[in-house]
Amino acid sequence: MTDRLVEANEHYASAFTDPGMDARPVLHVAVVACMDARLDLHAALGLELGDCHTIRNAGGVVTDDVIRSLTISQRKLGTRSIVLIHHTGCGLEALTEDFRTELEMEVGQRPAWAVESFRDVDQDVRQSMQRVRTSPFLLHTDDVRGFVFDVRTGLLREVDPA
Numbered sequence: 001m002t003d004r005l006v007e008a009n010e011h012y013a014s015a016f017t018d019p020g021m022d023a024r025p026v027l028h029v030a031v032v033a034c035m036d037a038r039l040d041l042h043a044a045l046g047l048e049l050g051d052c053h054t055i056r057n058a059g060g061v062v063t064d065d066v067i068r069s070l071t072i073s074q075r076k077l078g079t080r081s082i083v084l085i086h087h088t089g090c091g092l093e094a095l096t097e098d099f100r101t102e103l104e105m106e107v108g109q110r111p112a113w114a115v116e117s118f119r120d121v122d123q124d125v126r127q128s129m130q131r132v133r134t135s136p137f138l139l140h141t142d143d144v145r146g147f148v149f150d151v152r153t154g155l156l157r158e159v160d161p162a
Helices: 002-014 041-045 064-077 098-107 121-133
Strands: 029-034 052-057 081-087 144-149 156-159
Touching: 029 041, 029 064, 041 052, 052 064, 064 121, 081 121, 121 144, 121 156
Parallel strands: 029 052, 029 081, 081 144
Antiparallel strands: 144 156
8 A cells, every 4th residue: 555655656656746835834834633534624624735734643631742742833834723633523522532441451661642532522622722822932823713513414513712
């Protein structure tokens, strides 16, 4: 499979031209979203190359590493807005923290990270918004909005932070 990706890159690179931009996103926005393969964020949000910073992980969880990336994005690369996108039918809804115990039993070491599973996607978005808003490292926490992407319709639904 990796060979297929490398071959695709060679094809891409054959027609590649330097886009002539730096790492600062044109729209001054950072998007944090789940890594789910059903989410084509650029298409869903009408984004082009260079428009935003995109940070993805399982569940779109605002972890310490996400805060690290957002801090660099804001303080060094000029982003001002943060958009959080979780989605319906997320695999983390089916997991529990027991997954860490299973891994420990299998490999002999307990992961240091939390699974961050959840049952209520709206509440999980609210928790993520709260983690962003209370981080002492982030400069701009007044423009933080959270959404749930419906994997069946492609529509975003905004989550009330209250």
